[in-house]
Amino acid sequence: MTSPLVGIVMGSDSDWPVMEAAAQALDEFEIPYEVDVVSAHRMPREMVAYGERAHGRGLKAIIAGAGGAAHLPGMLASVTPLPVIGVPVPLRYLDGMDSLMSIVQMPAGVPVATVSVAGARNAGLLAVRMLAAFDTELAEKMVDFQADLNTQATEKGRKLRAKVAGNDSFGFGK
Numbered sequence: 001m002t003s004p005l006v007g008i009v010m011g012s013d014s015d016w017p018v019m020e021a022a023a024q025a026l027d028e029f030e031i032p033y034e035v036d037v038v039s040a041h042r043m044p045r046e047m048v049a050y051g052e053r054a055h056g057r058g059l060k061a062i063i064a065g066a067g068g069a070a071h072l073p074g075m076l077a078s079v080t081p082l083p084v085i086g087v088p089v090p091l092r093y094l095d096g097m098d099s100l101m102s103i104v105q106m107p108a109g110v111p112v113a114t115v116s117v118a119g120a121r122n123a124g125l126l127a128v129r130m131l132a133a134f135d136t137e138l139a140e141k142m143v144d145f146q147a148d149l150n151t152q153a154t155e156k157g158r159k160l161r162a163k164v165a166g167n168d169s170f171g172f173g174k
């Protein structure tokens, strides 16, 4: 089995419906990863052990998602030299603002790259970019991926223009 390069961890298995988009992005680029529940609040010793061992085990980045009082990404960043990408998971109350604020305002010296609320796909893609900085083949895949995005966006514009141009009441082109 290939050793994982990225650790995707979350405060609870209830975060998985949001976090699986990170795994999917890594799958698309064929990046090996591992997935686990690691909670700073509920299992602090295991959380520290995970963070302290991550670099030595060969991981290159950690994606950490948590909701509410989301201390997991910052606490992991404090015990590992690896880049940590934080995903604010939205919960039933406060729409993820609590998670976002808990993750994004880190003190100087302990960076966490925070993505948008529920932005797990971008967390996965950011991890791919980090790896691609040292991997020419992967960088080429990322360039192709970006070209696909461009094609898709261009096509959406073409379709929208065609749809709206056919609608006189909208006053297209005025």
Ligand SMILES: Nc1c(C(=O)O)ncn1[C@@H]1O[C@H](COP(=O)(O)O)[C@@H](O)[C@H]1O
Pocket (backbone or CB within 6 Å): 010, 011, 012, 013, 014, 015, 038, 039, 040, 041, 042, 065, 066, 067, 068, 069, 070, 071, 072, 073, 089, 091
């Ligand atoms: N924010 C944290 C941490 C942590 O930061 O250590 N551990 C669990 N949690 C969060 O608690 C929420 C509710 O968890 P449960 O669904 O298990 O009650 C989850 O979003 C989890 O990330």
